[in-house]
Amino acid sequence: MSSLPLVSAIEKAFSARQTLIESLHGEKTNAYRLFNGSTENHPGLTVDRYGELLLIQTFHAPLEADERIAIENYYASALPGLITVYNDRSQSNSRIANPLQGQEQAEAEKQRQFSELGLNYLVQGRHSGQDPWLFLDMRAGRRRILQEAAGKSVLNLFAYTCGIGVAAAKAGATHVVNVDFAESNLNVGKENARLNDLPIRMRFVQSDAFAAMRQFAGIGQASMVRGKRMPAFPKLEAKRFDLVFLDPPRYAKSAFGVVDIVNDYAALMKLALACTHEGGTLICCNNAAQLSREIWGDQLLRCAKKAGRTVREIEWIQPESDFPSHDGQPPLKIALLRV
Structure with missing residues (x-):
């Protein structure tokens, strides 16, 4: 499956959020949803920013390799400097079925700090539970x-x-x-x-x-x-x-x-x-x-x-x-x- 329709969808979503992102940054917020697949033409895919962490999650089926590369490349250009973690949650025991290696695993398990409305919170790309630490x-x-x-x-x-x-x-x-x-x-x-x-x-x-x-x-x-x-x-x-x-x-x-x-x-x-x-x-x-x-x-x-x-x-x-x-x-x- 070509990744072109997906790249087009995430680009459109990012463009639609520019006013909101600018406003949130003014409120000392650097955490927000960049792509909400269920309403933006790719059900089962979400992309969230938590400070320096870019969290990609799939819920219905895993991403194809070219799709994942395309997403990461797009945000590397649009929001340079973020650390990407991909969690496929389409199967039970997804943390076990979707192992990471070496530095990727270390980055996923690193605790990071981000801000929302002037308050500070912790996030970890992968931890003992399934959901991110702040919805x-x-x-x-x-x-x-x-x-x-x-x-x-x-x-x-x-x-x-x-x-x-x-x-x-x-x-x-x-x-x-x-x-x-x-x-x-x-x-x-x-x-x-x-x-x-x-x-x-x-x-x-x-x-x-x-x-x-x-x-x-x-x-x-x-x-x-x-x-x-x-x-x-x-x-x-x-x-x-x-x-x-x-x-x-x-x-x-x-x-x-x-x-x-x-x-x-x-x-x-x-x-x-x-x-x-x-x-x-x-x-x-x-x-x-x-x-x-x-x-x-x-x-x-x-x-x-x-x-x-x-x-x-x-x-x-x-x-x-x-x-x-x-x-x-x-x-x-x-x-x-x-x-």
Whole structure:
């Protein structure tokens, strides 16, 4: 297959982003999506810049050798000096099935620093997980947190590497709690915090989100359920927050509950609402492409009503223009609710 149509597509995408890139650089941001294949005529291919790292990823099929060379050559000319890492994620165990050699492996596993909206974060082309350490489409959410968090207590659920928490602390939040099940994610979050001159010390809680939310909500988490001992979990005092950020994965199952953002988002939202002060703000995220904004928005409103909470205002936060959408329905949906 000729690489010419692909080069034409990435060139068109780069040209379309020039105004955005110039604006982002003015905001001390050097991380953005350069090519979003699902909406730019090459589904299954993404190209992201994280500072000096150029991260190429494939999700449906690996690149042909000439395609990879063509992409690397194009960006070597358009953005000289970047280090390229290619991750083929089209098969299971892709890190094993797609080994790198020598210097290429060393470059892929090197920790690097990049900037977004004046904040510093770590990235590593390859690590023990699959996804990059910061999701670039969530820039819109982190931007909004910088505007919202001053003077507020913040609960960051499914915190991953704590980008939302770092933004909240930098914005002047009085108290920030990051909750994630994976110690490795929180360790990166702690490093992200150290990279920035934050006015407060954030709290990092390694816990299943259901167990944490039940305790913060004052419901409590039992150690025994239906005669079975639950896995160990940290004991937390009841506390409500001014601002709660809920960004769950698509699906996860544990002894404490099932995360299913397509079929049962309400199970999470009900508990998140119970952790949110009356008059506070709950920001909900959903990355399931097959679920429309209208259908999901209706689910959120019905859940709040059933929980006895009034939604005074709902606002949709759109991903920024390096994540273009054909129909105004980007996969990532972010709903800000005043409750």
